[in-house]
Ligand code: AMP
């Protein structure tokens with residue numbers, strides 16, 4: 607590692623140009639090398655999961671506001687949601703708006719919600735799409751997604767970004783199809799990450815539900831072991847960071863969206879999520895700021 611690598615991980619990433627400051631915590635540009643690592647990791651995921659024959663779909667990083675409202679995201683995570691607003695005034699309002707901007711006053715009063723909100727997790731966009739197709743087949747459904755996601759959680763920790771990419775495989779079907787899928791990926795995810803030569807640990811987890819009612823939801827999620835995370839130590843002086851998550855939603859999304867199995871039962875769903883930036887950051891943290899100097903085995907896993 608080079609001489610200047612004495613500050614925090616964030617400082618080092620910025621100094622080496624891998625993250626480019628934009629003046630807001632958690633909002634960064636990425637270097638070409640950083641992006642190359644992200645795409646090689648994307649390919650590694652496909653090597654491990656593509657053989658299952660998922661249907662590949664890609665969506666822009668925003669979703670239908672009505673679908674978002676119906677998804678229930680606001681019940682659990684109102685504090686993380688990002689909505690898109692746009693100017694909806696007349697010419698006089700416009701003049702006042704410009705005046706307020708020029709004088710450093712609030713100008714957002716004329717902003718009105720649009721039909722889109724920012725995608726909070728890659729799979730949220732998918733459920734209404736699958737619901738619209740009608741009942742599942744005997745094989746259920748398996749989808750491959752990747753999207754930029756927004757969460758309003760500004761932080762100095764480079765692993766906690768406001769806009770980051772999440773790759774996901776999402777499974778639809780019977781309870782057994784859901785739990786088998788998650789068990790498969792809990793195993794597979796660890797083998798896949800072992801190729802990257804970073805320290806890993808797997809533990810039961812919960813989502814950061816809002817408020818007092820949220821604490822109950824979080825406890826329930828842990829008690830029922832609905833969420834597991836693959837953790838890697840990345841940030842200086844902090845606990846390890848969740849880089850992959852393995853979620854079993856039971857019939858939560860199936861009943862919200864009316865998705866059914868061929869027997870007419872409510873479909874169960876599960877997903878595995880890969881934090882693309884977090885895994886790239888784990889690699890820079892453990893193998894250094896120059897990917898060309900990373901261990902041979904790690905380079906082989908990523909670049910072949
Ligand atoms: P979650 O839906 O919270 O389980 O997130 C899925 C995956 O996205 C996690 O396992 C992380 O790797 C990644 N992730 C979640 N939040 C962030 C964030 N604020 N910044 C970067 N990556 C994140």
Ligand code: ZN
Pocket residue numbers: 727728729730774776853877878879
């Ligand atoms: Zn998901």
